[in-house]
Amino acid sequence: MTTNHSPAFVATCLAAFLFAGPAPAQVPGTNAAPRMKAVVYHDYGSPDVLRLEEIEKPVPNDHQILVRVRAASVNPLEWHYVRGSPYIARLIGFGLLKPEVTRLGVDFAGTVEAVGRSVTRFKPGDEVFGGRTGAFAEYVAVLEDRGVALKPTNVTFEQAASVPIAGITALQALRDKGKIQPGQKVLINGASGGVGTFAVQLAKSFGADVTGVCSTRNVGMVRSIGADQVIDYTREDLTKTDQHYDLILDNVGNHSLLEWKGLLKPKGILVTVGGGGPNDRWMGTFFTRPIKALILSPFVSQKFEMLLAELNKSDLTILGDLMQAGKLKPVIDRRYSLNEVPQAIGYLEKGHARGKVIITVDPEQVAAVTVHPASSTNTVAPVLIILAFIGIVVGVTIVPIVVAFVLNRRFQRSNPGKRPYRWGNYFSIQAFIGGIALGILLEAGVGAMIAFAVIYGTLAWFFAQRRHWAWITLTILSLNPIAWIINSIYLRKRWAEDSAAARPAYARTA
Numbered sequence: 001m002t003t004n005h006s007p008a009f010v011a012t013c014l015a016a017f018l019f020a021g022p023a024p025a026q027v028p029g030t031n032a033a034p035r036m037k038a039v040v041y042h043d044y045g046s047p048d049v050l051r052l053e054e055i056e057k058p059v060p061n062d063h064q065i066l067v068r069v070r071a072a073s074v075n076p077l078e079w080h081y082v083r084g085s086p087y088i089a090r091l092i093g094f095g096l097l098k099p100e101v102t103r104l105g106v107d108f109a110g111t112v113e114a115v116g117r118s119v120t121r122f123k124p125g126d127e128v129f130g131g132r133t134g135a136f137a138e139y140v141a142v143l144e145d146r147g148v149a150l151k152p153t154n155v156t157f158e159q160a161a162s163v164p165i166a167g168i169t170a171l172q173a174l175r176d177k178g179k180i181q182p183g184q185k186v187l188i189n190g191a192s193g194g195v196g197t198f199a200v201q202l203a204k205s206f207g208a209d210v211t212g213v214c215s216t217r218n219v220g221m222v223r224s225i226g227a228d229q230v231i232d233y234t235r236e237d238l239t240k241t242d243q244h245y246d247l248i249l250d251n252v253g254n255h256s257l258l259e260w261k262g263l264l265k266p267k268g269i270l271v272t273v274g275g276g277g278p279n280d281r282w283m284g285t286f287f288t289r290p291i292k293a294l295i296l297s298p299f300v301s302q303k304f305e306m307l308l309a310e311l312n313k314s315d316l317t318i319l320g321d322l323m324q325a326g327k328l329k330p331v332i333d334r335r336y337s338l339n340e341v342p343q344a345i346g347y348l349e350k351g352h353a354r355g356k357v358i359i360t361v362d363p364e365q366v367a368a369v370t371v372h373p374a375s376s377t378n379t380v381a382p383v384l385i386i387l388a389f390i391g392i393v394v395g396v397t398i399v400p401i402v403v404a405f406v407l408n409r410r411f412q413r414s415n416p417g418k419r420p421y422r423w424g425n426y427f428s429i430q431a432f433i434g435g436i437a438l439g440i441l442l443e444a445g446v447g448a449m450i451a452f453a454v455i456y457g458t459l460a461w462f463f464a465q466r467r468h469w470a471w472i473t474l475t476i477l478s479l480n481p482i483a484w485i486i487n488s489i490y491l492r493k494r495w496a497e498d499s500a501a502a503r504p505a506y507a508r509t510a
């Protein structure tokens, strides 16, 4: 029994949800229910947590087709899922302590084995490709009007399986976010990876002048797929080039927004597609870059865009047509079998795949593999995450309360008769902590962190001396609307009290 949830976008910051929706539920089968082998995981961790298990074979509902998977492909999305990183993604859909969806893989190509009663577009025997969570399996059931299209006749299952996520991402980044035009100068950072190899070819087909960025060993390959110029980042500092681009596609996230700004023409567009590796555990480029872009955007003429790709039938069809016309040729790096998915993901997460990494699903080979049900072992990361969240809550709420309380008591003791700032103290301390947190959040480096601490610390010190300008500045810099409202009320009151107290006695009584 399967339910086919929407494969379209669910508003999260990783493309995961964009392509798939929850995987078919794993319902313990009866002896009679047909079974299949699928890659499953029950805990976050390294790719070693993955197991090939026997689960119930999906049965298509009226609107679904059942596809026998012949090939699948691996995307960085999979290691994000397996590792549950960046951790913030666990709060918005991955599952906090354990993966909510235990099936893996999205991109697939295969043969239609059965169709639901209402299906009109496909028939058994059709060769198709598309995206569906749980693609690392012998079968997937897909809604006919969602992420699935007929496979071009002139490409292999492996080539077709390499396209959905990476191809659609490249297409939507260039066309929808980048507004690419013929003759424009386009730079593709990470031109040799899954997304990059499609982006180079698509940008060429849009008539752009394309510069690819990759390492030495991939220079020839990137040129061979159509790049007009190639920058070898191991030999040349990209940021020192005197060239300026209309559109930059960033698949790597290894340069700051200011560095990219320096490479863009005045009306140029930066589209951030991805970035960060397994070591970016907490926030990741995808969460920090929009904040940085928001802060920087009012001061620059260029546009900073983020892409959240969305699987749809029409874009799959466009990519299929381009392959059929010979204008889009997937670059395949390595092939692994279904029981080697951990190795495939382990390879991809090193960040130097050359084109796409493929999982071949050969029925005979899969039948010969003995399954090893997954055991539940991984506990370190969940504990760390819980501690971190407790730390954040305590740091941002409880610590300012306690410190403000102590400061207020001290103030009252040394200034009997005067009222302390109370809320002002509380929000100032919160702003100080928030300022440092902002530095961490923006991954702005140690220098910037120290600068944040010094600025907020100095303001807090002057505020403690009852300097109203410090209170105003700190309140504004707290970036906290509640602090803005409450402090503006209290500031006026205390200001009036302070002014009255400062006046000579004869003036006060007058």
Ligand SMILES: NC(=O)c1ccc[n+]([C@@H]2O[C@H](COP(=O)([O-])OP(=O)(O)OC[C@H]3O[C@@H](n4cnc5c(N)ncnc54)[C@H](OP(=O)(O)O)[C@@H]3O)[C@@H](O)[C@H]2O)c1
Binding pocket: 014, 015, 018, 075, 076, 077, 165, 166, 169, 189, 190, 191, 192, 193, 194, 195, 196, 213, 214, 215, 216, 218, 233, 251, 252, 254, 272, 273, 274, 275, 276, 307, 308, 309, 310, 348, 351, 352, 353, 354, 355
């Ligand atoms: N926003 C979305 O909807 C969406 C969708 C799909 C993917 N993504 C993200 O997009 C990113 C790229 O995905 P992908 O499938 O292309 O990944 P990938 O196949 O793993 O590609 C990685 C590529 O990055 C290149 N690279 C590594 N360090 C580099 C550097 N310093 N400068 C330039 N290139 C460098 C590597 O080339 P060399 O080996 O030559 O170094 C490699 O070819 C990932 O972060 C992924 O999560 C986002």
